[in-house]
Amino acid sequence: MPPKQKINVITLGCSKNLIDSEILMRQLGDKYIVEHDSNEQADVLVINTCGFIGDAKEESVDAILQAVEAKKNGDLKKVFVTGCLSERYKAELKDEIKTVDGFFGVNELPEVLAALEVDLKKELLGERLITTPSHFAYLKISEGCDRNCSFCAIPLIRGKHKSKSKEEIIREVKFLASKGVKELLLIAQDLTYYGVDIYGKKEIADLVSRISDVPGIEWIRLHYAYPAQFPVELLQLMKENPKVCNYLDIPLQHISDRILKSMKRGLGELGTVNLVEKIKKEVPDAVLRTTLIVGYPGETEEEFEQLLDFVEKYRFDRLGVFKYAHEEGTPAFELKDDVAEETKQDRLDRLMMLQQQISFDLNKQKEGQLLKVIIDRQEGGYYIGRTEFDSPEVDNEVLIADSGLPLTVGSFYTVQIQKADFFDLYGEVVTGA
């Protein structure tokens, strides 16, 4: 029996891509020694690419070119490429980079496995090789998107919205809980559209409620909610169900009526403001994360200042700002990308400067509070964790000085917040939670 070859799977892009890598890696264990995002030398490399916008595409192409260079130098036997860039530009990539052993799209698991000489094991579908710390995991509840936001290439890459059945999702949740997962981050391209295709109506609230019944799951976090036709029953669930974090990631993208119309978001300024006010009224301590785009075609200084005023007035707890990227194949590609790069950067900086102060002020209000914190890791003399108001990798963290009292990674503690910083909190454990 020849020794097992080593395979390294590299994931670029978003958490949805990460899940695709985890599903692939779960199928490989019999034939390969499986590594994820490793710098170690391997026999085979699979690059799960991102093809969303310019910078991400560049990063993916660089990774492919490095890999084929390593293969040329004999440091790698085989290189395979999957994911969104490969889905979007398969023909061009095949033409231009002939030394790659295979390019695959986003829905080609059987084909990838065949190329790796591995049989698809149906009994393992719904299982993943979890790459996040074992106490939290992402849960993708659907694939693709039926929306037509003018700046977005995702529907071109990931296709139409396709919900997983509730049974399939609950099976996956039970698998994750059996591996020690306590916190689930629900993700999709359009989370709140869940169920429309297979149940004829939005079923996200019922799905979340069923997930909360799975023993072991303690926190459920909602990402990528869509603002138009927002299912308000989710707010009721947030209020009533202690396992549903008072946290909502809801990209709003802009506030100007003209720009929201051009973006085909299906909701204008008034609708957006009414929704934000409704959420804040229904769930007063809900933390809102949103995403905004600056420099969209034709964006005037007045329209940008309208956005600044909106952020100043509604004070989002968490904010991501992106510069508009002119993406071929998207509806907005027909428009002139007429906002200069420096102006885009200047607007991004001004918005993040404002947000830094807002984040600090909101963090200050948490001083003295007792908050439930999950410990993610130990680092530099601190235990580092998060409250229900913080998603991993993108939001604030709680730093607890290592006082010699050992804390367990993946466990919950009640922490008294003592000091606030711009994007982090410092605190002390008062009891186990």
Ligand code: SF4
């Ligand atoms: S909702 Fe809009 S921005 Fe989000 S994936 Fe769909 S088309 Fe893209």
